[in-house]
Amino acid sequence: MSDMHSTPGPREPARPGNDNGMSRRSFLRLSGGATAFAGVAALTAGLAPLRELASFTSLEKFLQKHYKEMTPREMERVLDRIAREVERQYGMRPHVRDLKPMDGVEFVYALNLSRCIGCRRCVHACVAENNQSGDPALEYIRVVKMPQGTFDLTKGEHNYEPESVPEEGYFYMPVQCQQCANPPCVKVCPVRATWQEPDGITVIDYDWCIGCRYCQAACPYFARRFNFKKPVIPKERLNPNMSYLGNRPREVGVVEKCHFCIQRTRAGRYPACLEVCPVGARKFGNVLDPESEISYILREKRVFTFILKEEQGTLPRFFYYLDK
């Protein structure tokens, strides 16, 4: 006992006069056991909600490689797993592919603001094509109703619900992923779960995203969406034509966004939003092909073409233009 206060400095406590250590000790041991038991019981009860997580992850998914590091055989196995999962959940065998970018293709989008009437058909076609969650509703395209005479987005209205569109005195500005050539979202991702493909599409590996949402904070176009809940897609709405980097059903806790309908466009079709547009405001194509419609528009409408937030230096592949 005497060596316990060997260093000077601390206040010297008085020695205890009466030591009832034994009874105290046994009491502590008893209550310690009871506390430990109560603690384990409380912990078990407290973690009960985790039982719902049975299908959250598996060793197979955890050990799955990053998209860019998978061999073709590994990718085949993964595509098969995805198909099995979709079948189990929706009772329909999907056609899941991993379409690669085509050589000599760089996709570009152009949107004619003089034509857009703000009907939001593109928004819904996109949801249907890309298997977005219906509850909670998740949409890639946001149409902003703008008063004529300004491009100041803070003056816009997002939740407009008039009897009919277009409304007098307004124009409509649909915004979706701008597929930047210098994408801030890609730069910030801590795990390289999102990157730019050679054909200009910025994609996400949904099986690699950790859900930190840093890319959402970085995006100057409000283009990225997060699955705050397990996505729910009505069975009858499921689009069975799927691709790994595109519209296969997503899991809870990951980010997604417009990918120019990669499952369509890499197979030579137009994006769903373009096909549905009733006024032909949307144009899409290969900018490396001088004969394409998109090349023609960018060449001929040059004076009336602009990109959103040019000062950000993001170099979008999404152009807005006006008729003369």
Next chain:
Amino acid sequence: MTVVRNYLLFLRRCLRVAFAGDWRYYAWMGVLTAITLAGLHAYAEQLAGGLATTGMTDQVSWGIYIANFTFLVGVAAAAVMLVIPVYIYRNRHLSDLVVFGELLAVAAILMCLAFVTVDLGRPDRAAYMVPGFGKLNFPGSMLAWDVVVLAGYLLLNAHIIGYLLYCRYQNWTPRRWFYIPFVFVAIVWAISIHTVTAFLFVGLGGRDFWSQAIVGPRFIASAFVAGPALIILALQVIRRVSTYVVPDEALLTLRSIVQVAMLINAFLLINEVFKKFYTDTAHGASAEYLYFGINGHDALVPWIWTAIALNIVALAILVLPVSKSLRYLNTACACAIVGIWIEKGMGLVVPGFVPTPLGEVVEYMPTWNETLISFAIWAFGLLAFTVLLRISIPILQGSINKENERAEIRGSGRSVRTPETRALHVQTEEEK
């Protein structure tokens, strides 16, 4: 082998002392454990239900978790404010207290890591950040930088205090080359963890509210207020509940740090507010939302003005000589801590998202579940800090050391009643 065995014996004694104490210690630890468990339950709910159980949305995609994270990185960084006077200016008043500062840093980093983890949508994939197994985007992503510097800071501090305490336990003189270089690295590193955290925000060019060069300096200044202020309060609690002597001079040395840092912080705030409001450009919409609200959306307005009032009170007390009296100093410290927590937490993170880049105004309000998780992480941090102190104080005082190791082991393998528990126990009786 004896080296390993000795070290394991040391760890065993540390573990044992962590579970020993008087009824107040058990009550305190019991309450903290209960809150932590409640939070664990809330987190289980969040894992099962997704982040929809929080108040976050696509529009405001970070909330109270990242707010607390930002504040606590500052606390961790500021722990070195005790180290600098000791090792650079050789201030003896603070020399043993360095350990307390570094323990606080360790606890704060643990809280930081907990806050980023609960913010993840897929914590099961956190391992994808480990180089080799995953694909850490270093040096591209500032978040990757943050993970690296925080982990490094945790290791540095754990090494320094672990080594110093073990030497004290063994009654060895610490070898200077084995810890002094780390101390100096830790000082620079501390500044870096908070700078990197600032860059996390500053690097987002699309968010005008954050993308300001002044954010980094303001982070450091406010951290050097809140951190030492927290240490001032913690030291007084330590000297009240243990037999450890903390001289008033040490508290007053810290006071002058808080004082200067608070003045610099206020000066930088004025710079920031002037730039945002006098220029009156469209880039000031987030600041307008924060301070005055936009079109009736004003959830943060009462908070930020409370923070400003608290900071002004703290500043006023600190610059006056009355703050040499501990009662006033404590008031100032408490005001400053709360004020900075609001201003640099929710007051920094949320307005960055409002309005959105497309001009939409969506407000954020943390849910009950989210709030409970945050409280629980604080409780967990306090739990960790208390345990670390519970172990370190008797070692620093010399009441647990190599000499009495044998006696304890021979006495009774399972006894909770070691000499160091008696010291605490006796003090309670004295107070009665």
